Amino acid sequence: MTKATIDDVAELAGVSIKTVSRVVNQEPNVRDSTREKVEKAIAKLNYRPNKAAQTLASLHSRLIVLVYDDPSAYEIPSAGYIIRMQEGALRACRTANYELLIHPCRYRSKDVAKELRTLIEQVRPDGIVLAAPLSNVPRIVNAIENTGTPLIRISPGKRNGKLSAVATNDRQISAEMTRYLASLGHEKIAFITGHPGHKAVGNRFLGYQDGLTQSGLEFSESLVVAGDNSIRSGEACAMELLEREDRPTAIFAANDDMAAGVMRVADRLGIKVPEELSVAGCDDIALAQQVYPALTTINQPLAAMVDEAVLRLIGWNRENKAVEDTTVVPGALKIRESTGPAPT
Amino acid sequence: MTKATIDDVAELAGVSIKTVSRVVNQEPNVRDSTREKVEKAIAKLNYRPNKAAQTLASLHSRLIVLVYDDPSAYEIPSAGYIIRMQEGALRACRTANYELLIHPCRYRSKDVAKELRTLIEQVRPDGIVLAAPLSNVPRIVNAIENTGTPLIRISPGKRNGKLSAVATNDRQISAEMTRYLASLGHEKIAFITGHPGHKAVGNRFLGYQDGLTQSGLEFSESLVVAGDNSIRSGEACAMELLEREDRPTAIFAANDDMAAGVMRVADRLGIKVPEELSVAGCDDIALAQQVYPALTTINQPLAAMVDEAVLRLIGWNRENKAVEDTTVVPGALKIRESTGPAPT
DNA sequence: GTGAAAGCGCTAACAC
DNA sequence: GTGTTAGCGCTTTCAC
Numbered sequence: 157m158t159k160a161t162i163d164d165v166a167e168l169a170g171v172s173i174k175t176v177s178r179v180v181n182q183e184p185n186v187r188d189s190t191r192e193k194v195e196k197a198i199a200k201l202n203y204r205p206n207k208a209a210q211t212l213a214s215l216h217s218r219l220i221v222l223v224y225d226d227p228s229a230y231e232i233p234s235a236g237y238i239i240r241m242q243e244g245a246l247r248a249c250r251t252a253n254y255e256l257l258i259h260p261c262r263y264r265s266k267d268v269a270k271e272l273r274t275l276i277e278q279v280r281p282d283g284i285v286l287a288a289p290l291s292n293v294p295r296i297v298n299a300i301e302n303t304g305t306p307l308i309r310i311s312p313g314k315r316n317g318k319l320s321a322v323a324t325n326d327r328q329i330s331a332e333m334t335r336y337l338a339s340l341g342h343e344k345i346a347f348i349t350g351h352p353g354h355k356a357v358g359n360r361f362l363g364y365q366d367g368l369t370q371s372g373l374e375f376s377e378s379l380v381v382a383g384d385n386s387i388r389s390g391e392a393c394a395m396e397l398l399e400r401e402d403r404p405t406a407i408f409a410a411n412d413d414m415a416a417g418v419m420r421v422a423d424r425l426g427i428k429v430p431e432e433l434s435v436a437g438c439d440d441i442a443l444a445q446q447v448y449p450a451l452t453t454i455n456q457p458l459a460a461m462v463d464e465a466v467l468r469l470i471g472w473n474r475e476n477k478a479v480e481d482t483t484v485v486p487g488a489l490k491i492r493e494s495t496g497p498a499p500t
Numbered sequence: 501m502t503k504a505t506i507d508d509v510a511e512l513a514g515v516s517i518k519t520v521s522r523v524v525n526q527e528p529n530v531r532d533s534t535r536e537k538v539e540k541a542i543a544k545l546n547y548r549p550n551k552a553a554q555t556l557a558s559l560h561s562r563l564i565v566l567v568y569d570d571p572s573a574y575e576i577p578s579a580g581y582i583i584r585m586q587e588g589a590l591r592a593c594r595t596a597n598y599e600l601l602i603h604p605c606r607y608r609s610k611d612v613a614k615e616l617r618t619l620i621e622q623v624r625p626d627g628i629v630l631a632a633p634l635s636n637v638p639r640i641v642n643a644i645e646n647t648g649t650p651l652i653r654i655s656p657g658k659r660n661g662k663l664s665a666v667a668t669n670d671r672q673i674s675a676e677m678t679r680y681l682a683s684l685g686h687e688k689i690a691f692i693t694g695h696p697g698h699k700a701v702g703n704r705f706l707g708y709q710d711g712l713t714q715s716g717l718e719f720s721e722s723l724v725v726a727g728d729n730s731i732r733s734g735e736a737c738a739m740e741l742l743e744r745e746d747r748p749t750a751i752f753a754a755n756d757d758m759a760a761g762v763m764r765v766a767d768r769l770g771i772k773v774p775e776e777l778s779v780a781g782c783d784d785i786a787l788a789q790q791v792y793p794a795l796t797t798i799n800q801p802l803a804a805m806v807d808e809a810v811l812r813l814i815g816w817n818r819e820n821k822a823v824e825d826t827t828v829v830p831g832a833l834k835i836r837e838s839t840g841p842a843p844t
Numbered sequence: 845g846t847g848a849a850a851g852c853g854c855t856a857a858c859a860c
Numbered sequence: 861g862t863g864t865t866a867g868c869g870c871t872t873t874c875a876c
Contacts, residue, residue: 172863174855206556258586530846
């Protein structure tokens with residue numbers, strides 16, 4: 157069976173191709189009876205508009221590109237993040253009949269900007285979602301902006317003039333977690349900071365400090381240890397914190413991997429979680445439910461953020477103008493088994 | 501800056517658009533000096549061919565679609581599998597300057613076949629990679645075949661006539677793992693079977709039996725317990741196996757998640773791994789390196805398989821004919837810390 | 845080796 | 861409400 161074209165449909169329905177086009181694109185100004193005739197012909201011929209032709213004629217590709225950092229090896233914990241972003245993007249694309257193109261690229265490479273320009277000019281996507289940390293690199297953001305393609309950034313560090321973005325309330329929710337730990341009676345709450353390049357992770361540290369203040373606890377440098385987001389660094393930080401005489405009764409890590417590292421060390425040292433030590437993480441990756449006991453953490457609504465971003469891009473195309481601001485999708489505390497009352 | 505078209509390049513280079521087209525597509529029959537002139541003009545104007553126009557005129561989209569099962573919720577352990585497939589597909593696409601479109605779809609849905617047909621007819625991809633378990637559903641495979649789009653299936657259960665596929669040597673490598681365990685002195689090697697719908701997992705059970713035979717051990721029904729691929733089922737199976745008086749000294753699970761469940765239970769029961777119990781898994785997902793002790797497992801070369809599939813698809817387009825057979829990408833044993841000599 | 849002309853299948857602008 | 865006419869930016873055929 158050779159594919160039907162708009163001409164075939166028009167002929168079968170006894171109308172002009174323009175009318176078929178109107179029906180396909182749900183434009184107004186078509187009599188109901190005509191519309192029905194056309195729809196019948198479309199169904200009969202199993203007609204599907206050719207996307208390339210639509211794109212060429214309309215300058216709209218119905219294609220969204222999701223751009224994110226290509227982890228050097230697709231290792232822990234990138235997979236979870238990436239899949240969740242894709243999930244959100246796919247959800248939005250599906251409802252609007254857009255397709256999703258994925259384009260991981262090397263953060264460090266000098267050619268990223270050029271590579272993205274080439275991609276954009278060749279594919280002409282209707283919108284780009286740029287995930288952190290790429291969304292924090294001015295050179296990359298500008299390169300995309302210059303092509304005129306609608307762009308929305310995910311979880312960017314700072315507001316950047318009038319660029320569109322979708323963020324989450326990292327700082328507030330981290331403060332909430334800290335207050336929660338304080339409310340359990342913990343007074344020595346340690347914090348493991350994350351990779352310094354990642355802004356969202358920095359916000360969590362600020363939230364931790366906010367939370368202490370709000371709970372009437374004093375911030376102490378000695379309770380802060382620097383990790384780099386990896387499980388291994390979580391282990392190293394935990395060793396440093398837990399081998400002290402006056403060890404903390406709660407450890408809040410800037411991500412789940414480091415929190416998992418903490419739990420592993422606690423296990424080795426014979427420190428019971430949560431009876432002797434409460435552990436909290438951030439992100440709510442799959443691992444959080446795999447460790448034992450299950451990890452208390454902050455659910456980062458990545459899927460919802462990207463969903464929102466794509467919906468805005470699609471709206472941007474329809475309205476033909478951007479909503480230039482930052483949308484905030486709130487995270488939520490996930491209280492599981494790794495936190496409990498402070499030991500007496 | 502408005503985008504340059506082929507006409508702009510032709511004008512600047514002082515040649516016809518056809519010649520520019522020849523240069524862009526690396527066709528023969530262009531004098532070197534002409535080619536240089538054109539290339540200079542392309543560089544000067546920063547010209548990139550418009551993909552939609554190329555597709556419309558040539559019927560080639562330089563687009564590959566990766567179709568896989570959309571897990572009801574993007575949970576453990578799907579993320580790892582999906583990411584690894586994408587990794588392979590992206591690698592191949594990148595080298596050939598193709599783009600990758602991802603299209604997860606609900607396995608159970610009645611409309612999958614129709615949905616895929618619509619996708620194909622709209623997007624006109626140059627090839628489709630269909631992952632298991634979708635690749636085992638005749639209705640879906642046929643629907644794609646009927647569109648005439650090059651299709652390669654990943655890890656299908658049975659050979660299906662002359663359809664192209666890429667598989668791995670599940671059975672042989674599982675036999676190898678079993679022989680390895682036997683070589684460590686284990687005589688009571690238990691097996692936890694996986695989800696019955698997944699063919700590859702069934703092959704592993706056959707491989708286990710092969711391995712026993714090859715090692716001179718007798719197969720015993722009592723050493724086989726049925727899981728469903730989840731961590732939880734691994735725990736349940738482990739309970740059943742390890743609470744016996746005459747418990748096995750090694751457990752080989754048909755996937756890593758179930759093996760992780762086994763290790764969790766062993767930990768709870770105070771059974772030391774690997775001193776008192778050896779545990780082996782399958783797949784080599786990220787979790788395998790996260791658990792303690794690190795899990796001995798079988799590396800399933802998913803990325804390499806999909807890489808191979810996409811390369812074949814691209815070759816298919818170039819040669820304009822399919823290589824209709826099954827390519828086998830071998831897996832490999834990953835000996836880590838969870839296996840050791842049988843207790844005496 | 846190179847070029848002119850004719851579409852690919854659709855949408856846009858404007859007529860009717 | 862509906863149809864006509866021009867393209868969108870390329871590749872293809874075939875002439876030179």
